[in-house]
Amino acid sequence: MIVDVSNSNKIVVEKSTVPMKTAEAIEKILTHNSQGIKYQILSNPEFLAEGTAIQDLFIPDRVLIGGRETPDGQKAIQALKDVYAHWVPEDRIITTNLWTAELSKLAANAFLAQRISSINARSSLCEATSADVAQVSHAVGKDTRIGSKFLNASVGFGGSCFQKDILNLVYICECNGLTEVANYWKQVIKVNDNQKNHFVNRIVSSMFNTVSGKKIDVLGFAFKKDTGDTRETPAIDMCKGLLGDKARLSI
């Protein structure tokens, strides 16, 4: 499609979160069909979160641009950098090679998800020992090396990206023979699944070990606050668990 409408050299920017080496695949396809036109592919992953999209766009922690380490690649990077320079300070624009940019996006999401699984795993321990997980988070997060963000215990992370991106990372690890590393990341998802089951079990046990025939209202079905997005929301798994015990749900 790009080839059909291109009548001069083009820069193609990858914004979606993609498997590593997608830029290479795009480059091959475009170059193969190029009819003399030159294409530069850039990886410019999106880091916005739902609910804060506009703020994240205007004041991003960083903008990441990956491109080829050739003179043409560097020229393309500079062209995109010039666009962002209209509102993003230069020291927040990071430039790398293509593969680093693609992997950095996956790594960032995996890291965030890992923090949530870490605190959620701790929340089970807190329940077993009468410690207060919110106070543990507060105390741990005060260490500036750790930081306080993304340490809220929850019923498990949801949304369309974290699990998909970790599985993407797992796939890359397995393709490169890094089974142990793949297993490490799989564990983040396993802890998340356990957390969702644990929440259902707690509801059931607090309602005299059965929810059969009982009416339960579900408030807040989206995967997090300030969004109407229900993709991969933990509420789906919770509702399935409760329906499995024949609860009557009102959402």
Ligand SMILES: NC(=O)C1=CN([C@@H]2O[C@H](COP(=O)(O)OP(=O)(O)OC[C@H]3O[C@@H](n4cnc5c(N)ncnc54)[C@H](O)[C@@H]3O)[C@@H](O)[C@H]2O)C=CC1
């Ligand atoms: N939703 C978000 O807050 C963020 C999303 N992203 C990334 O941006 C990308 C898009 O995310 P969303 O807009 O949420 O997803 P979405 O599912 O709402 O939109 C994806 C679109 O791509 C189309 N599509 C899927 N496969 C295709 C194919 N093979 N060829 C052509 N079109 C195809 C779908 O029809 C759909 O319109 C994903 O890679 C996601 O990881 C990154 C940061 C934030």
Ligand SMILES: O=C(O)[C@H]1O[C@H](OP(=O)(O)OP(=O)(O)OC[C@H]2O[C@@H](n3ccc(=O)[nH]c3=O)[C@H](O)[C@@H]2O)[C@H](O)[C@@H](O)[C@@H]1O
């Ligand atoms: O690649 C993406 O799509 C985006 O994925 C996440 O953004 P998003 O999924 O919109 O939402 P988050 O705010 O990260 O929350 C994800 C899940 O983690 C949960 N969460 C978050 C923080 C926390 O402390 N505890 C916790 O359980 C939320 O409730 C939610 O279910 C990342 O935060 C964005 O940087 C990234 O661009």
